[in-house]
Amino acid sequence: MEDLRGKTAFVTGGASGLGLGIAKACAGEGMNVVVADLRERAIEEALPQIDAPRLGVKLDTSNRENYKKAADEAEARFGKIHVLVNNAGIACAAGPLWAVSPEDTDFALRVNTVGILNGIQEIVPRMLEHGQGGYVVSTASKAGIIPVPGCGLYNMTKQSVVAIMETLASDLPEGYGAAVFCPGPFVTNLGRSDAEIEMELRGSPSRRPAPPDGASPPPPPPADVDFSRIMRDPAEAGLRVVRGIKRGDLYIFTHAEFKPGYEQRAGAILRAFPADEPYDGFPRVFGMLVNNPIFDRQAQVPAFG
Ligand SMILES: NC(=O)c1ccc[n+]([C@@H]2O[C@H](COP(=O)([O-])OP(=O)(O)OC[C@H]3O[C@@H](n4cnc5c(N)ncnc54)[C@H](O)[C@@H]3O)[C@@H](O)[C@H]2O)c1
Secondary structure, three states, X not given: OOOOOOOEEEEEOOOOHHHHHHHHHHHHOOOEEEXXXXXXXXXXXXXXXOOOOEEEEEOOOOOHHHHHHHHHHHHHHHOOOOEEEEOOOOOOOOEOOOOOOHHHHHHHHHHHHHHHHHHHHHHHHHHXXXXXXXXXXXXXXXXXXXXXXXXXXXXXXXXXXXXXXXHHHHHOOOOXXXXXXXXXXXXXXXXXXXXXXXXXXXXXXXXXXXXXXXXXXXXXXXXXXXXXXXXXXXXXXXXXXXHHHHHOOOEEEOOHHHHHHHHHHHHHHHHOOOOOOOOOHHHHHOHHHHOOHHHHHOOOOOOOO
């Protein structure tokens, strides 16, 4: 989607952190911006920072009826939605999967996975109906491609977002596209805003398992490390997302440091295939199982700047 000017972006979790960075970058492209977030006070603080025709809507992405109302409000104001950014998410209770509670498991799936599906199911049909083209970006995480030990709920939900977006990209017609945004660490309110979200949606904070005996906080970074190159500014995330939409990317990554870790994972998967000679009759019968052409469409991404 090369020309975003005059089009409308609907950004969930748009009142803070990465979502706000994305909302500002969309404004920078001349788009109308809908900031959809559960936290009203955060919306009020965010809106003046967005230099564009803008609308704040209170939305719980995990609530389907709520979603319909928010999408109706956005269309009433701007007519059509062209870009959906499913960005709202929570950090999830940490701990080994056998120790997290069933309630925390349901809540992680509800916000981080079902919330994304609700956006797709409510807004993509509207985008298809207007016929002007569109793009859907969903925020996963680097945990969606390299799981972080001890963060099973987060890994599970973020890998589900990767699968959802790869499938959406496979299914959308010409003129429409989908990307999964897999950021590394950014300076946001993740973790802090979770407490407010949890109190509003379930009336209590998640029960975080106690750290293992002897666990201590990580040591401070060495003096010669530029921490801003590790924990980055959400403005950069916004620019990367907008660039990905304009280029038609399927994957939007932020930190080149994760490439070797992904190569390690891909290598492990490749090594695990049986050494048997593949049967050439298989792709002739079930071609759609052995190959998906969307992967060939991901182009080399130039350096940022
Ligand atoms: N910050 C990071 O380092 C990082 C890294 C990888 C992925 N992410 C992902 O980025 C996304 C944005 O997080 P962030 O880091 O900007 O955090 P943030 O807390 O600053 O922003 C998240 C926003 O989402 C909103 N939100 C949460 N649940 C919601 C719901 N059910 N309905 C509507 N709004 C809801 C919150 O109110 C908040 O304003 C999340 O999906 C997170 O998992 C963050």
